[in-house]
Amino acid sequence: MRRSHPVVHDGPHASVLLVDGHPESLQALVSTLEPLGQRLVKAASGREASQRVLHEEFALILLDGDGLEDEGLETLRQLRERGPSHSIPVLLLTGNGAPAFALEGYARGAVDCLVKPWAPELLRAKVSAFIALHRRRGESRPSDGLLQEGERRFRRVFESDMMGVLFSDLEGRILDANDAFLSMVGHGREELESGLVRWDTMTPPEWHATNARAIHELKTKGVASPFEKELFRKDGSRVPVLMNSTHLEEQGRNITFALDITERKRAEAALAEREERLRFILKAVGLGHWQLELSTMRMESSEGCKANFGLPPESDLSSYEKLRSLIHPEDRDSVAEAVERAITTRSDYSAEYRVVPPGGGVRWVAARGRVVCAADGTPLRMVGITLDITDRMRGEEKLAFLSEASRLLTESMEPEETLQRVARLAAATVATYCIVDLREEDGRIHRVAVAHRDPELEAHIRRIPPYSAERGAPRSVVETLNQGRRKLIASITPEQRLASAVSPEHLALMERLDARSVVLVPMQSRGRKWGVITFARAGVVQGFDERDLDMAEELAGRATTALENAELLRTTREAVRLRDEFLSVASHELKTPLTPLSLKLQAMARSVKSGGLEALERRLPGDVEVMRRQVRRLSDLVDDLLDVSRISTGRLKLELEQVDLEALAREVVSRFESEAERVGCRLELGAEGASVGQWDRLRLEQVMTNLLSNAIKYGAGTPIHIRVAGGESRVRLVIRDEGIGIDPEARERIFGKFERAVSERNYGGLGLGLYITRQIVEALGGDIRVESAPGAGATFTVDLPRAPVSRESLRGNLR
Secondary structure, three states, X not given: OOOOOOOOOOOOOOEEEEEOOOHHHHHHHHHHHHHHOOEEEEEOOHHHHHXXXXXXXXXXXXXXXXXXXXXXXXXHHHHXXXXXXXXXXXXXXXXXXXHHHHHHHHHOXXXXXXXXXXXXXXXXXXXXXXXXXXXXXXXXXXXXXXXXXXXXXXXXXXXXXXXXXXXXXXXXXXXXXXXXXHHHHOOOHXXXXXXXXXXXXXXXXXXXXXXXHHHHHHHHHOXXXXXXXXXXXXXXXXXXXXXXXXXXXXXXXXXEEEEEOHHHHHHXXXXXHHHHHHHHHHHHOOEEEEEEEOOOOEEEEOHHHHHHOOXXXXXXXXXXXXXXXXXXXXXXXXXXXXXXXXXXXXXXXXXXXXXXXXXXXXXXXXXXXXXXXXXXXOEEEEEEXXXXXXXXXXXXXXXXXXHHHHHHHHHOOOHHHHHHHHHHHHHHHOOOEEEEEEEOOOOOEEEXXXXXXXXXXXXXXHHOOOOOXXXXXXXXXXXXXXXXXXXXXXXXXXXXXXXXOOOHHHHHHXXXXXXXXXXXXXXXXXXXXXXXXXXXXXXXXXXXXXXXXXXXXXXXXXXXXXHHHHHHHHHHHHHHHHHHHHHHHHHHHHHHHHHHHHHHHHHHHHHHHHXXXXXXXXXXXXXXXXXXXXXXXXXXXXXXXXXXXXXXXOOOOOOOEEEEHHHHHHHHHHHHHHHHHHOOOOEEEEEEOOOXXXXXXXXXXXXXXXHXXXXXXXXXXXXXXXXEEEOOOEEEEEEEEOOOOOOHHHOOHHHOOOOXXXXXXXXXXXXXXXXXXXXXXXXXXXXXXXXXXXXXXXXXXXXXXXXXXXXXXXXXXXX
8 A cells, every 4th residue: 555655754854945936836845845854944036045055054955947937047056156055956846848948957057857747756755865865975974874774764765665766777777676666567576687677678669769868868967857758568558657867876877766647647638638628618609718817917818718809819818908908998997897896805707898809890798707816815816718798789789779769669650750769769879870761752762860979970961952853862772772672881982982972062971971881771561662771880890790780671670660650540540531521521412402402392382382283383394303403413422422332342343235435425415415504514526436345334424424524513614525536446535624624733633532623612522423433444444544734624534445354354453
């Protein structure tokens, strides 16, 4: 069974000087060597070590070259050159495994060099050996007893199973070895004594060069630096060992210590595997790791950490100041406060902040960490991880923006006011400025909203004259609207800016706005193009990307819905207004024929009472004619209402037959002659060419009646011209009056339901005649149009195809 600390010196204590500038490393040396039971003296600097050797004799100096930074080798030189310490052996400890460093150490006087991480047992063994040598040198007349005691102590080390100890010559022959070494390589003592155990046969080929270097050091320096290698076991397997050799000049042979480091190698392999797995996990989830030394504010940052900051792997991120320079100016103070709070309270560190990489743009980083303290509570360093949370923060920002925009869009039914508020929200959060352009019914583009973070620049945008025929909308806006496709310009070039300008003034404004990235999204629904929303970012900021484009498109969709709702509300209000107006007009129109009927009936009753039947007979023909006209008028009103209902529900039927349009026109004209004569109109009918076709006779008569009655109503006192003309495949009906005419803005509107070009107070009617007329004409496959000007009369032209229309087309036209 192995013993924890087999080497313990008896007799007077020897002094060992430990030189290390790092308190924790110095304490680690003390803890390692305390089991030897010797006097351990600590020095934190080269100057303190030089003072110590002036006042005390030391058996050995252990000098940590790393702990004294750049002063380590210089301190070694000074110790070797000064009188009191020039003969004290110095054992150099270092983490620098480069051969050049060890050679430099030997050149300056080190007797041996141990490379970290060294095995505690090996260090104690070496220190024990040097203490034994010191005692033998200090005894001027050593007695045989003392010599035997020294040999006994060495034998104790040799026979221990802590490490292998062997003697060899410079030719590589192994002269003697302890049981621990033989067990390590699987050989017996008989094989050793027969010369079968040799360095060259136990050393794998790839380690021959290492052997050669060690032998060279032994020959030139008398000591070989500790090195690792592998040895063949007797069964062919390999054992990793840590070796250190010293040449015993008096005996002409070498002594070598060999430590089996199989368990350490396994631990290192397991650690490397865990570290590789950790690196994979960190890379997979986008985590980076960092360490900050608080005494120097130097940083160590992984490639993942640099990537989170938008830096390439080779970038220098070795100090806190370099890190701070990358943090967004608005976030630097809050990050500094979080670091200071963690150090002061020894608590965990947590911060989320923006960084601006050298290449431009903005990223969001989440950092988490903790403070590592010394045993006495002094903060030594901070360690932690970083994560790129740009996507999350931008997602939260966009969700918040869309949520607030939706609230604004539903607060008001006034489109321009609402869009202005949304544009201002966009300019304050996701863009530098925002512009909204709407398309008018006549196709022109109208700018309805402008917002910029800088009020002065916003004012400049507003001072640009409105779009006109001479000065159209920007090309990019027109293209986006016409094509109906969203557009992303991630980085604007001067050529693109020039191509989009519509005037020198506009170009100058765009240059002043300094837009670097632009998104344009159309507002459209069910084939209607409502307008375009433009977002722009200026200056050195993160350009727009596809995710921003998706967000803008989502906003455009919500804005379009708001515009549709506003129009629906406006249309509903207009429908309610028209309904109320229609009910008022309809009640008046329906009551109008009833009034003369009632008056005539009352007059007839009075005539019977006062004059008898003779008086009634005298006035009866005239009264009956008046009542007949009123009843017909009432019947026409009711028929119009029924036709509107049939048209709206698709139940208006057309019965096709062969009809002579000229003959039908003469019948209708003759029926209106008395009414026209009464208002002073002369009806003039002309015809040319054959006018026969497949139509619905009753519905064509209704068309003529509506047009002729309108001509008589609005052209009273002037001639009315009716003309029928037959062509090869179509027949034309033209009715022209010389009356009051129609305003240009009302020409298309008068064919709508309940519409009229003049006030119902001056001219009666429900406003349904022309609506029904157009529906019938179009159902027959024809078309109707009007030409007019105020005071110049009106000309209505109806074109009808001669050929019969299919039943399917008729049903479709009536819908």
